[in-house]
Amino acid sequence: MSAASSQEALRREVRDWLSQNVDAGWRAAMTDSEQEAFFALQKEWFSELVKAGYATPHWPEGWPGGGRSLAEQKIIYEEVARADAPRLILYFVALYHAACTLFECGSAEQQSRYLPAILEGEIWCQGFSEPNAGSDLASLKTRAVRQGDHYVITGQKTWSTMAQYADRCLLLARTDKGERPQAGLTYLLLDMRARGVTVRPISQITGDDEFAEIFFDEVEVPVEDRIGEEGAGWAVAQTTLASERGLTLVELSQRMRYALPLIVDAMRRSDRLDDAAIRRDFGRLITHVDAACALADRYLLKRISGDEAPGDASIVKLYYARTLREFTALGKRIAGLDGQYHRGFMRGATQETGNWTVDFMNSYNWSIAGGSDEIQRNIIAERMLGMPREPRDWTLKGQGA
């Protein structure tokens, strides 16, 4: 079979499978829903997708569902978006951050231990940010002290998405107060059920509680759950962040493309389908969405061919975040006063739901989380354009760096 006809066959196969398996009522069921219903739906949809082999198109050759070409991955994400299937937010960190970090930096033993468990439904969270270490991640203070064959963890993480449900945590902790703050960091895989772990969900501006604080009180992590060497955690964390900034957006930018008709719905509802000013802004949005998809695809191609360069993922994320803001702001504008009336949010939905004020507020997920837009701009300017970093000693008098 030629590449083109086998791709067509895959498209038909995925489309058929989705048409039989996506429950069209999921959005209604997830609106104003209880956590239990959300948890149940995510779990069920995840296991069905895994069984069908469509949950992990971005995994490498040799792993279930993996080894897909760029074209095949695109087909799967496009079809998932077209079918408007639920988004697997509960498994987001497991499928991307955890898996990609294990593929790139984990030992064979760690891979065979954790990756199959991910496919069986283990939920992961990312424990990087702390109350006093957000953009300046390297300044984090959670301590990991080596004691024999394990580390003892003490400290606090925050903004950790889905931590309240998580089985495991990607933890970045300090093992050493080195010269450069980056040099003393170590990357660990932490069992969220271990003694000394406390999780407290944080209420968000939308009413949802997607993220949580995590407290560690002398939590023990076996040394074999360290990824990379002690003190090499910063480099490992960069692979986690690159997958978060670039790879996840291959699916999400397709989601945005297939959500464009929501804007047309909003125009129709507010009786402004023929409003020339809105049509013009909508046309511009179509172009930006198309470009966001093209950037994400090109990034994926670079990853597959091993040509990824520093800053590539930042471009994808910055552009996606700006376009998502534009998308949701346009929806909000068209909806007018109607968009301002309170309507319950949808759990585990895509970024675009048509509940425009919520969608607009949620678009900040992408301009803040995973390194804010400003941080991406720094990376692009410094790593891609070669502009200088500001000196470390640029501080106010009396405050050390």
Place this chain on the structure above:
Amino acid sequence: MTPELNQLTDSARQVVAGLGLGLAADEQEAYSLIAELGWLMVSTPEEQGGLGMGLAGACALHTELGRGLATVPFLPQLLAISAVSSGAWPGQEIWLESMMSGERRVTTSLGESSLTVERDGDGAMKLNGRAVALASADCASHVLVEAADGVCLALLALDQSGVRITARPTWDVTRRLFDLEVSDAALDPQLIIAQGESASLLRQRLAILRDFALAADAVGGAMALLEMTVEYLQTRQQFGRPLALFQALKHRCADLKAHTEAAQALLQDGLDAVTDREGDVIATPEAEMKALAVKQLACSAYAAVAEESLQLHGGIGMTSEHDCHLFLKRALLNEHLGRRQDSYDRGLADRFIAGLNQA
């Protein structure tokens, strides 16, 4: 990109650099050189004696010419070649050969035209109306004319009676544009390339080619200008440090970089979407939408880079000794070549909504 395209890009970059920035090069010498290099054959299929590198090949060259602010009127001739090479019409072989070698020069409108065709009693066709933005028309013997209603595409001799061209100097000094006025000019039946349905298809194809070409020119210009601006910020010192150290300026450069990369990615992605397996442009509604998006994004990126670059250069950017303004003026003109600027955004929305209603 394929290795052939990479090679083409590399050699084009060297040639363009050798020609110097826009104004330094003599337009006629540059034209002879690109003809000699075979660039005029780039998109013509191999079986018609061309290089068979399709739209991708043409865009690689347009990008490099845009990068170097080239004055050479490559695009109008390339569009005319594309028209001449399509379908089957009496003069095809001779015209194609002499146009690809650069011996015969044909200009094409890069803007909107309002030409109409009328048939008189004996079936002879008469052309009337106006067309704008014919580049370097004073060096061409003929112009490719499209009747606005899609009735026909033909070559029209510029020295024929009833045909007049007028130079219209633009702020962009890297292009020389002319208006065309036609009153009751007879169309030579031997020079009619397409009529009816096939003429309107060809018209759509040429619009797609033109939009992609302008986009490629814009991407090349935006990349070159952003590089130049970053370099300037690295060397210019104020407050005892290079300007490049100020984050307010770094972030603007980063945004421009993202805008430019997006335009380039969309252009590359679009090349696949609008061509068939042989690399020929297909005139489908999807391809047309892609062309609108590609042109709009690339030209807006170029204009954004140019506008910001002028600001970031400070006073020196306002002087005619510096190249900044050459880029700005070309970027501004690019936005207004092709369709009317606002009609790109509107056109996309209209087509998208019409598509939803059909589905």
